[in-house]
Amino acid sequence: MRRCSRTACTAEAVATLTFDYADSMAVLGPLALTREPCPLCGGAHGRPALSGGPHFSLTHAGDLVLLAFAAQPVGVDAEVVPEPADATELAGVLHPRERAELSALPEQDRAAAFARCWTRKEAYLKGTGTGLGEDPSVSYVGTAENGPASPPGWRLADVDVPAGYAAATAVRLTRTEGSAAP
Numbered sequence: 388m389r390r391c392s393r394t395a396c397t398a399e400a401v402a403t404l405t406f407d408y409a410d411s412m413a414v415l416g417p418l419a420l421t422r423e424p425c426p427l428c429g430g431a432h433g434r435p436a437l438s439g440g441p442h443f444s445l446t447h448a449g450d451l452v453l454l455a456f457a458a459q460p461v462g463v464d465a466e467v468v469p470e471p472a473d474a475t476e477l478a479g480v481l482h483p484r485e486r487a488e489l490s491a492l493p494e495q496d497r498a499a500a501f502a503r504c505w506t507r508k509e510a511y512l513k514g515t516g517t518g519l520g521e522d523p524s525v526s527y528v529g530t531a532e533n534g535p536a537s538p539p540g541w542r543l544a545d546v547d548v549p550a551g552y553a554a555a556t557a558v559r560l561t562r563t564e565g566s567a568a569p
Contacts, residue, residue, distance in 0.1 A: 426516045434516045444513050444556075451548060457558050462514030463546070464506040465554035474501035480523045481508070488530040500530040502553035507535040507543050514541065514557040 423433035437443060444455045448465040455463035469477070474497050478489050485504050489497050507528040512518050528543060529536040535543040535555065546554035 423516055425520070427520050434513065434518070444510070446513075446554070448552060448554075451552050451554070453546065453548075453554055455556050455558075459561060460514050460516065460559040462510040462512065462557040463554070464509035464513060465546070465548060465552055466502050466506050466509075468498050468502040468551055468553055471495075471498045474498040477501065477505075481505075482524050482527045484527055485530055492530075499553065500532075503532070503535075503545065503555070504528060504530040506553045506555040507545070507557070510555040511538060511541060511543060511557040514559060 419438040421436050421438045422431050423436045424431065425433040434444075441456045442459060442461045443457075444461050444463040446453050446463050446465045449467050451465050453463050453465050455461045471494065474489075478486055478497075478501055481489070481501075481504060489500055489504075492500055508523055508526065509519075511526060511528060512521055512523070515521070526538050527536055528538070534545060537543045537557075540560055541557050542560055543555060543557045546556055548554045
């Protein structure tokens, strides 16, 4: 296993991204960041997008950084698993079924279940473009360890990350995948 300082790894990652970006410009032309319209009000402050490029989402928590790219809208979220008291306090913003699921769990399992649920929910809300402009109690994504409940027209998945973190992705389905995606 290769070990290096955070500075050396960061410099290597930046060099790789710079090379990849320069290489992609030769194929795709210049990529420009833009904003999609806000799905709640239509304003020009929606989620960031690549003009003419794939959909993308990014997130970071602690030392973890995740990027997601897809041909259709995508969201990704990562969080550090909160302290149990924080998870209990924050659970009040979740969907009523999610709150009930958390309450039914042994106390020692609630923080990890809350983190699973929150990353699923935030990945989905990033994917729709509403972000936390939508009340988190509206959409149900579940707390179960065996995988998320996907809202209609979306596929949610947990992401395997190091211990102490939770992460999830959400990708809007296409019509050919059996969904009437908006």
